Amino acid sequence: MVATRAGVSAATVSLVTSGKTAGRVSKENIAKVAAAVDELGYVVDGLGSSLAKGRSNIVILVAPDVSNPFYAKVIAGIRDAVGDEYQLLLSVTEAGQTPEPEDVKNLLALRPAGLLVEAPSARFLAELRSTGPMVLLDTAGIESAAPSVNFDVASGSRMLADHLGEQGHRNVAYLDSATGTETFRVRREAFCRHASGLGVDVVATATSTIDVGAAALAFAQDWPEWAAKGVTAVVCATDTHAYGVLQEARVVGIRVPAELAVTGFDDLPYSATSNPGLTTVHLPAMEMGRMAGKQLRRLMEGEEVAVAQLTLNGTLVVRGSTDASARG
Amino acid sequence: MVATRAGVSAATVSLVTSGKTAGRVSKENIAKVAAAVDELGYVVDGLGSSLAKGRSNIVILVAPDVSNPFYAKVIAGIRDAVGDEYQLLLSVTEAGQTPEPEDVKNLLALRPAGLLVEAPSARFLAELRSTGPMVLLDTAGIESAAPSVNFDVASGSRMLADHLGEQGHRNVAYLDSATGTETFRVRREAFCRHASGLGVDVVATATSTIDVGAAALAFAQDWPEWAAKGVTAVVCATDTHAYGVLQEARVVGIRVPAELAVTGFDDLPYSATSNPGLTTVHLPAMEMGRMAGKQLRRLMEGEEVAVAQLTLNGTLVVRGSTDASARG
DNA sequence: CTGAAAGCGCTTACAG
DNA sequence: CTGAAAGCGCTTACAG
Numbered sequence: 001m002v003a004t005r006a007g008v009s010a011a012t013v014s015l016v017t018s019g020k021t022a023g024r025v026s027k028e029n030i031a032k033v034a035a036a037v038d039e040l041g042y043v044v045d046g047l048g049s050s051l052a053k054g055r056s057n058i059v060i061l062v063a064p065d066v067s068n069p070f071y072a073k074v075i076a077g078i079r080d081a082v083g084d085e086y087q088l089l090l091s092v093t094e095a096g097q098t099p100e101p102e103d104v105k106n107l108l109a110l111r112p113a114g115l116l117v118e119a120p121s122a123r124f125l126a127e128l129r130s131t132g133p134m135v136l137l138d139t140a141g142i143e144s145a146a147p148s149v150n151f152d153v154a155s156g157s158r159m160l161a162d163h164l165g166e167q168g169h170r171n172v173a174y175l176d177s178a179t180g181t182e183t184f185r186v187r188r189e190a191f192c193r194h195a196s197g198l199g200v201d202v203v204a205t206a207t208s209t210i211d212v213g214a215a216a217l218a219f220a221q222d223w224p225e226w227a228a229k230g231v232t233a234v235v236c237a238t239d240t241h242a243y244g245v246l247q248e249a250r251v252v253g254i255r256v257p258a259e260l261a262v263t264g265f266d267d268l269p270y271s272a273t274s275n276p277g278l279t280t281v282h283l284p285a286m287e288m289g290r291m292a293g294k295q296l297r298r299l300m301e302g303e304e305v306a307v308a309q310l311t312l313n314g315t316l317v318v319r320g321s322t323d324a325s326a327r328g
Numbered sequence: 329m330v331a332t333r334a335g336v337s338a339a340t341v342s343l344v345t346s347g348k349t350a351g352r353v354s355k356e357n358i359a360k361v362a363a364a365v366d367e368l369g370y371v372v373d374g375l376g377s378s379l380a381k382g383r384s385n386i387v388i389l390v391a392p393d394v395s396n397p398f399y400a401k402v403i404a405g406i407r408d409a410v411g412d413e414y415q416l417l418l419s420v421t422e423a424g425q426t427p428e429p430e431d432v433k434n435l436l437a438l439r440p441a442g443l444l445v446e447a448p449s450a451r452f453l454a455e456l457r458s459t460g461p462m463v464l465l466d467t468a469g470i471e472s473a474a475p476s477v478n479f480d481v482a483s484g485s486r487m488l489a490d491h492l493g494e495q496g497h498r499n500v501a502y503l504d505s506a507t508g509t510e511t512f513r514v515r516r517e518a519f520c521r522h523a524s525g526l527g528v529d530v531v532a533t534a535t536s537t538i539d540v541g542a543a544a545l546a547f548a549q550d551w552p553e554w555a556a557k558g559v560t561a562v563v564c565a566t567d568t569h570a571y572g573v574l575q576e577a578r579v580v581g582i583r584v585p586a587e588l589a590v591t592g593f594d595d596l597p598y599s600a601t602s603n604p605g606l607t608t609v610h611l612p613a614m615e616m617g618r619m620a621g622k623q624l625r626r627l628m629e630g631e632e633v634a635v636a637q638l639t640l641n642g643t644l645v646v647r648g649s650t651d652a653s654a655r656g
Numbered sequence: 657c658t659g660a661a662a663g664c665g666c667t668t669a670c671a672g
Numbered sequence: 673c674t675g676a677a678a679g680c681g682c683t684t685a686c687a688g
Contacts, residue, residue, distance in 0.1 A: 009659060014683055026657060046437035047379045048681025051664045056375065058438070060417070065400070072395030075420060087434055089388070090418035092403060106415055109374035110386070213601035250578075251603050273541035273572075275579045337675060342667055354673060376665025379680045 008032060017044050055111045055132070058087040059296065062099045062107065063118040064181075066092050068210075069268050070285050071118070074137065077289020078116065082297060086113055098181060101127040114296045119181055133299035137292050140183035147299070147308040149292045153183055153265075154190035156281035156314035160235060160263055161195040163279070163316060167324040169233045169261060173204040173226045175215060175245065177237040184237050187265060191235060203229045208241065215244025220252070232261060233322070239264035239271050242278055246321070261322040276320030283314045336360060345372050383439045383460070386415045387624065390427045390435065391446040392509075394420050396538075397596050398613050399446070402465065405617020406444065410625060414441055426509060429455040442624045447509055461627035465620050468511035475627070475636040477620045481511055481593075482518035484609035484642035488563060488591055489523040491607070491644060495652040497561045497589060501532040501554045503543060503573065505565040512565050515593060519563060531557045536569065543572025548580070560589060561650070567592035567599050570606050574649070589650040604648030611642045 008029060015025050016033040036042070050056035059082055063071055079088055091107055093099050098121040107115070114133040117124070125136075125144045136148035164172060174191065177184040192202050204226050208218035219234070226234075236242040242264035249256050256262055256276060264271060264280035271278035291312070295305050320326075336357060343353050344361040364370070378384035387410055391399055407416055419435055421427050426449040435443070442461040445452070453464075453472045464476035492500060502519065505512040520530050532554050536546035547562070554562075564570040570592035577584050584590055584604060592599060592608035599606035619640070623633050648654075 011659065011661095011683075012657090015658095018683080020683095024657065029657085043433060043437050045439065045681050047375060047384065047439050048664090049437075049683075051375045051379050051666090051681080052683040054664070056438075066394040066403075066418070067397045067400030069395045072393070075394075076422075079422075087438070088419075090394070090420060091416075092418060094404075094407075105371060109371050109377075110384075110415070111373065111375050212598050216601060247601070247603055270540050273544055273575070275575060339667075339675065339677095340673090343674095346667080348667095352673065357674085373665050376680090377667075379665080379682085380667040382680070 013037075050111060055113050057085060058089055058110065058112050059114045059116065059300075060089050060091055060107050060110070060112045061116040061118065062091045062093070062104060062120075064093050064098050066090065069270075070266055070283075073285035074118070074289035074292075077286040077291075078293040079289075080286075081290045081293025082114075086300070099124055104128060114300045116292055116296060119183070122182075133296055135292050135296045135299065137288060138183060140181075140186045142182055145308075147295050147305050147310075149288050149295065149310045149312065151183075151283050151288065152311045152313050153187050153281075153283075156265065156283070156316070157187050157190035158194040159314075159316040160265075160281060161191055161198060161200060163318065163322065164233055164235070164261065164263070165195070165198040165200045167233075167261065167322060169200055171201055171203045171230045172233040172235055173206065173222070173229075173231045174202050175218065175234055175236045175241050176205060176207045177241065178207045178209045187237055202235075203231060208244070210238055210240045212240060212244045212247060215241040216248040216251075217244075219245045219248045223248075223252070223254070232259075233263070234260060235263050237265060239266045239268045239278060239280055242280070242321070243270070243274065246274060246276075246278070255326075257321050257323045258326045261324075263322060267317055271317075271319070276323070279319045279322040280317055281314040282317045284312055288312055341365075378439060383441050385413060386417055386438065386440050387442045387444065387628075388417050388419055388435050388438070388440045389444040389446065390419045390421070390432060390448075392421050392426050394418065397598075398594055398611075401613035402446070402617040402620075405614040405619075406621040407617075408614075409618045409621025410442075414628070427452055432456060442628045444620055444624060447511070450510075461624055463620050463624045463627065465616060466511060468509075468514045470510055473636075475623050475633050475638075477616050477623065477638045477640065479511075479611050479616065480639050480641050481515050481609075481611075484593065484611070484644070485515050485518035486522040487642075487644040488593075488607075488609060489519055489526060489528060491646065491650065492561055492563070492589065492591070493523070493526040493528045495561075495589065495650060497528055499529055499531045499558045500561040500563055501534065501550070501557075501559045502530050503546065503562055503564045503569050504533060504535045505569065506535045506537045515565055530563075531559060536572070538566055538568050540568060540572045540575060543569040544576040544579075545572075547573045547576045551576075551580070551582070560587075561591070562588060563591050565593060567594045567596045567606060567608055570608070570649070571598065571602065574602060574604075574606070583654075585649050585651045586654045589652075591650060595645055599645075599647070604651070607647045607650040608645055609642040610645045612640055616640055 013033050016030055098119050101124055118137045122142050136146050139148045176188055206218045206222045208214040234245050242262050245262050254260050264278045267280045267282035271280050291310055298305050341361050344358055426447050429452055446465045450470050462474055464474050467476045504516055534546045534550045536542040562573050570590050573590050582588050592606045595608045595610035599608050619638055626633050
């Protein structure tokens with residue numbers, strides 16, 4: 001330990017660097033150590049420190065697909081809540097994949113102070129022998145004993161169905177996400193069930209990956225059939241899908257919302273400024289990150305969480321893409 | 329060490345788990361250890377292991393803004409090249425911020441096997457006392473002794489200028505990025521210099537953050553003035569800016585490319601499917617990640633890199649947004 | 657208030 | 673081929 005030379009003692013340095021000097025180290029020594037640390041540009045070695053303490057100060061977020069503006073907000077919320085005594089690091093799985101147990105096994109060897117897992121698969125939860133503080137995000141439709149923070153996407157879907165029903169739609173199409181994530185299954189099923197109770201029928205379904213181009217293509221292929229079935233609205237699993245529909249509609253000359261209403265889900269930034277603006281379910285991403293971070297923090301500090309399963313509600317944001325007054 | 333009990337020895341286990349059994353451990357013992365490891369679900373503790381070896385097996389990528397489809401590709405390339413004996417982890421700075429020395433200081437305490445830094449600031453490079461393998465990505469305009477992989481964005485800008493000149497444009501506007509990243513300065517300056525040599529003048533400039541809505545707004549505000557100056561093309565610092573222009577043009581009823589040509593930079597996935605398709609400079613993101621990963625790998629294995637400064641060329645992709653045949 | 661000592665979980669020469 | 677031993681850089685009771 002380099003700083004030892006410059007100062008006086010050995011263990012004392014540790015006390016100083018970890019800020020545990022309260023009534024244990026003289027002012028003189030604190031000053032000496034501080035000076036030495038400065039001169040030598042010393043930084044506590046995380047490895048040795050962590051090994052001695054039994055765990056590191058890193059918090060790992062395992063996320064499926066960071067290249068989504070949605071996650072950027074979640075991450076911002078997490079960082080906010082976790083604080084800087086922990087080091088937040090991301091482990092990104094292959095694009096579109098949900099995290100698998102193998103991915104986490106190696107991560108666990110790092111002895112993280114805490115683990116945050118976004119959109120885990122059912123298999124993941126079954127196999128993972130959790131070792132330490134962990135909170136799950138976005139586990140829609142999967143039950144688990146681990147603390148989690150979720151969106152109530154089902155209620156969002158119902159609000160969408162209500163809105164469409166009020167606007168007079170009777171036959172709608174559903175453009176689903178091709179990734180098998182649970183949240184999308186829940187979104188669709190909740191919508192279909194609630195809608196049918198209102199006399200709004202989902203008469204056709206298509207799927208595409210979460211990509212504007214792919215969604216546009218899927219819509220282009222199915223639109224003739226949908227039109228023949230009297231479809232007047234397309235409900236999309238995500239805003240991204242909706243952008244594809246909006247784009248293709250413009251190309252083909254379908255007027256939105258006059259001929260066709262379009263809805264999204266997520267409320268990405270672009271949805272407020274697109275033309276027309278997109279009616280969608282706003283999901284409080286940053287808030288989700290913040291809550292997950294808070295829960296984890298509590299766990300890392302050895303406390304219990306008051307409520308293990310947290311649910312955040314979405315809100316319906318009505319914009320131009322479903323404006324009934326524009327309809328013939 | 330738990331596995332000891334189940335097997336026979338202590339150090340032997342280490343030999344087995346690290347695969348250094350070549351002529352050093354009997355087959356019987358290898359089998360015994362393997363069995364014990366299986367039964368106990370043992371995983372080598374990364375902390376102890378790293379401390380003993382002097383460094384960890386984690387590779388940290390410090391990136392400014394992961395919520396950009398562009399980075400997803402870079403990351404995929406890196407993962408590809410770095411291989412799975414290393415653990416790739418991301419450290420994300422606040423949105424739009426370039427990495428600062430403080431961010432990395434804490435990261436360094438983790439004793440990473442290697443460090444990848446995307447779009448570092450000049451201050452960053454000046455202050456960082458590099459401790460170990462490191463390669464820089466996207467350092468456009470900044471000189472540094474550290475190995476780096478860059479795009480030759482200047483040549484991309486020149487190709488754009490050539491293209492616009494050939495199409496007969498004489499007065500163009502430039503929509504720049506508000507973030508002060510070097511690459512944007514280089515893009516703009518290279519464009520302006522080369523264009524003026526061709527008789528193409530940049531008669532107006534605006535800036536906005538890298539956001540479709542913000543870009544649309546900036547364009548909306550300045551368009552009347554630009555139109556008055558006879559602007560027939562808008563050159564955007566990124567594809568995202570161009571999307572904003574495309575969107576606003578549609579709202580206001582400006583025909584692209586008939587009345588106004590629009591160009592981007594980066595070639596994000598959406599640019600191929602937008603309407604009209606966006607003329608832009610394709611930057612090989614995945615390739616950049618792959619090269620950076622390879623360079624770092626060499627460094628981590630104690631070898632020298634053959635060439636320290638690597639540069640990748642962009643290519644001009646001409647699409648509908650600059651189709652001169654549509655002009656009056 | 658302070659230092660000597662043990663120990664965190666591994667790996668790596670080093671004898672046998 | 674195999675085990676005992678030292679050591680990686682820290683932290684934390686424990687005597688003084």
